Amino acid sequence: MMNMLNQSIQAAIFDLDGVIVDTAKYHYLAWKRLAAEFNIKLTHEDNEKLKGVSRMDSLDIILAMGNVALSQQEKEKLADKKNAWFMEYVNQMSPNEILPGAKELLIALREKGIKISLGSSSKNAKTVLRLLNIEHLFDAIADGTMITKSKPDPEIFFIAADLLQTKPAHCVVFEDAEAGVDAALSAGMFCVGIGAPTSLYKAHQVVATLENFEFKLNAVQPA
Numbered sequence: 319m320m321n322m323l324n325q326s327i328q329a330a331i332f333d334l335d336g337v338i339v340d341t342a343k344y345h346y347l348a349w350k351r352l353a354a355e356f357n358i359k360l361t362h363e364d365n366e367k368l369k370g371v372s373r374m375d376s377l378d379i380i381l382a383m384g385n386v387a388l389s390q391q392e393k394e395k396l397a398d399k400k401n402a403w404f405m406e407y408v409n410q411m412s413p414n415e416i417l418p419g420a421k422e423l424l425i426a427l428r429e430k431g432i433k434i435s436l437g438s439s440s441k442n443a444k445t446v447l448r449l450l451n452i453e454h455l456f457d458a459i460a461d462g463t464m465i466t467k468s469k470p471d472p473e474i475f476f477i478a479a480d481l482l483q484t485k486p487a488h489c490v491v492f493e494d495a496e497a498g499v500d501a502a503l504s505a506g507m508f509c510v511g512i513g514a515p516t517s518l519y520k521a522h523q524v525v526a527t528l529e530n531f532e533f534k535l536n537a538v539q540p541a
């Protein structure tokens with residue numbers, strides 16, 4: 319594994335939902351349930367636009383789909399409701415729900431001396447890592463509680479790089495969301511997209527899963 323690993327990569331930043339664990343499906347279920355209350359039908363395609371996007375920004379996107387205008391207070395209530403449903407699903411999750419190859423890759427990178435941070439827009443990230451019992455595999459955690467702008471803004475990845483005391487050009491980001499790929503590229507980091515090339519085509523490398531992952535760093539170097 320990783321025999322092509324370029325010396326310039328010193329740190330790895332992992333998105334959480336959809337990269338380490340399949341909580342993306344729980345976000346989708348909870349948003350779909352909330353959207354249905356407004357007779358808004360949330361499709362898989364619509365959901366791609368919500369991945370990596372903060373809770374409030376996601377709610378704004380959904381309400382705009384149905385031309386629904388609400389006060390800030392009403393929106394906060396709805397966001398809390400969605401989060402309560404999301405947490406119900408997440409609390410039933412087991413360590414078996416870690417995505418294929420994710421834990422193995424975290425361990426292999428650590429063995430190579432690569433520093434590791436989480437770079438997630440989720441305010442629930444620490445709880446999820448704790449439930450999965452993999453918190454100890456991270457040197458740093460950058461999550462939704464630390465940012466003012468959500469992906470595609472690069473803020474979360476800059477925070478992660480700072481926590482690891484590594485320059486952006488020496489970081490690789492693993493992402494499953496279009497917004498996350500855009501954020502990584504804006505940060506000047508090498509980006510591996512996990513999922514379908516149709517939506518993640520801007521990433522330097524796209525893989526279906528992290529199983530047996532190998533870098534192809536010779537493709538394009540980060541700026």
Ligand code: B16
Pocket residue numbers: 333334335336342345368369370371372373376401437438439440441442443462495
């Ligand atoms: P929360 P990631 C993102 O996490 C999810 O992809 C996105 O669907 C969610 O709205 C966002 O976190 C906020 O999550 O409501 O738990 O704070 O993909 O950046 O790890």
Ligand code: MG
Pocket residue numbers: 333334335336337342369370493494495498
């Ligand atoms: Mg994600």
